[in-house]
Each structure stands twice: as structure tokens, then as C-alpha cells.
Amino acid sequence: MNGGEILDAVRASAAEALAIPAGDVTPGSALVDDLGAESIDLLDMLFRLERKTGVKIKAAELRTFITGGMPPEVFADADGRVSDKAYAHLVTVMPQLGPETRALEATKVINRLTVQNVADLLSTRLAGAAG
Amino acid sequence: MQVGVDLVEVARVSRLLDENPGIDRSIFTEAELDYCRGTKHAGDRLAARFAAKEAILKAFGTGITDGLSPADLEIVRSPGGRPTVRLLGAARDWAAEHGLVEIEISLSHSGGMALAQAIAIFRPD
Numbered sequence: 001m002n003g004g005e006i007l008d009a010v011r012a013s014a015a016e017a018l019a020i021p022a023g024d025v026t027p028g029s030a031l032v033d034d035l036g037a038e039s040i041d042l043l044d045m046l047f048r049l050e051r052k053t054g055v056k057i058k059a060a061e062l063r064t065f066i067t068g069g070m071p072p073e074v075f076a077d078a079d080g081r082v083s084d085k086a087y088a089h090l091v092t093v094m095p096q097l098g099p100e101t102r103a104l105e106a107t108k109v110i111n112r113l114t115v116q117n118v119a120d121l122l123s124t125r126l127a128g129a130a131g
Numbered sequence: 132m133q134v135g136v137d138l139v140e141v142a143r144v145s146r147l148l149d150e151n152p153g154i155d156r157s158i159f160t161e162a163e164l165d166y167c168r169g170t171k172h173a174g175d176r177l178a179a180r181f182a183a184k185e186a187i188l189k190a191f192g193t194g195i196t197d198g199l200s201p202a203d204l205e206i207v208r209s210p211g212g213r214p215t216v217r218l219l220g221a222a223r224d225w226a227a228e229h230g231l232v233e234i235e236i237s238l239s240h241s242g243g244m245a246l247a248q249a250i251a252i253f254r255p256d
Contacts, residue, residue, distance in 0.1 A: 019146075039185060039194060039195045039196075040139065040143060040144070040181070040185075042195065042196070043147070043154070043157075043158070043195060044147050044150075047151040047153075047154045048150075048151065051151075059195040059196045060195075060196055060198040062196050063196040063197060063198075110196060
């Protein structure tokens with residue numbers, strides 16, 4: 001699958017899970033903050049995505065993608081906000097995030113995960129499988 | 132002590148299960164599926180159990196993206212009819228690590244909605 005096909009698969013899966021028109025789902029749509037996805041919708045989307053691509057992404061992998069595997073006390077600073085180390089990682093995996101991200105509660109970053117971010121995660125997994 | 136509540140549309144859970152063949156076993160245990168599907172109101176009961184799993188995760192202060200699978204939280208109907216929780220796999224490990232002492236849950240469904248509340252009691256630090 002090329003990048004466009006992967007993105008289309010994520011957009012279609014999100015639209016089907018949320019029962020909204022595919023045209024309402026853009027690469028920059030944040031699944032939770034923009035599209036209102038709840039955990040049941042994320043489970044639904046990931047299962048549909050697996051059927052379309054053959055790649056199983058567990059819900060927990062979304063969190064790991066965001067945190068880079070950092071434990072919560074490293075990802076968040078003493079006030080529970082995004083730490084400097086976390087921000088340095090986030091700009092590489094969620095490049096749409098700006099400096100205002102530093103003011104976010106660390107546990108809320110996942111709400112900013114976009115369709116494109118999931119497509120990027122899927123691309124990485126597919127590349128790993130091919131390699 | 133931490134509390135979690137979840138409310139879900141019965142139709143939303145039914146659509147999740149109907150449109151994703153096989154997903155039922157990643158959310159529910161075999162015993163839950165056998166019990167619910169052997170009753171007249173399977174959709175209501177499965178939705179109530181889905182809500183219970185979400186409520187428990189909220190009471191734990193975690194979510195589906197934190198590594199605990201809904202299928203690791205089994206809702207068991209005690210002989211008196213009261214629902215209880217059996218922890219399996221990663222949930223059992225999580226409970227031991229975090230000093231969980233007890234979980235109490237309550238389920239309800241009416242008017243196409245299913246509701247669950249969970250109370251998790253932890254050992255004091």
C-alpha cells in the first residue's frame with residue numbers, strides 16, 4: 001500500500017466507525033477533539049483498519065506511538081503537563097502540534113491524534129512488516 | 132477509592148459487534164458471550180457489560196489505550212444475580228501492582244441506553 005492508500009483506509013475506517021460522511025474526515029481531523037470519537041469508536045476504527053490492511057494496531061499502541069514508550073512520570077512534568085522531553089518526541093510523531101502543546105495536560109495529548117498520525121503509524125508498521 | 136461511570140447506546144454496541152465480525156472476542160469473554168446470547172435481551176446485556184468495562188477502566192484511572200483489554204475484565208453474575216468482576220491476564224497484574232482490594236459494579240439498561248458504575252477500592256499507601 002502506498003501512502004495515499006493507507007490514508008484512505010484510515011479515513012474510511014474512521015468515517016465508518018463514527019457513521020459520518022467520509023468527506024467530513026480529513027487528514028488533519030483529530031479523532032477525539034474534532035470528530036468526537038469515544039473509546040468504542042477507536043476500537044471500531046482499529047478493527048475496521050485491520051480488515052482493510054491486514055495490520056492489527058492495538059489501542060494501547062496509539063498511546064505508545066504518542067509517548068514513545070516514556071513512562072507517565074517522564075512524559076509529564078511535575079504539574080502533569082507535557083514535559084520538555086515529551087514535547088521533543090511529540091514534534092516528531094505529531095508534527096501538527098505547536099508550542100502550545102506544552103500547556104496541555106499530558107494525558108490529553110491523545111485527544112489531538114489525527115487521521116494522518118494514525119496513517120503514519122500504520123505506514124511504519126507496514127514498512128516494518130515488509131522489511 | 133475511585134469511581135467510574137459509563138453510559139452507552141445499546142444500538143452503538145450492537146453496531147460495533149454486527150459490523151466487525153470477530154471483535155466480540157476481543158471485548159467479551161466466552162462466558163460473557165454465552166450468558167448474554169442465551170438470554171432474550173442479549174443486546175442490552177452486552178451493552179451493559181461494555182459500559183461496565185469502561186466504568187471499571189475509568190475507576191482504575193486508565194483507558195483502552197493504556198494496555199488493559201476489555202476482555203481482561205469479566206463481568207460475572209453471582210448466584211444471587213448481583214454482578215461482580217473477575218480480573219484476568221493483564222488486569223490481574225495491574226490490580227496486584229496498584230494495590231486494588233475490591234471492585235463493586237452496578238449495571239442498568241433502559242430506553243436503549245446501558246449504564247454502569249464501578250467503585251475501585253485500593254490499599255492505602
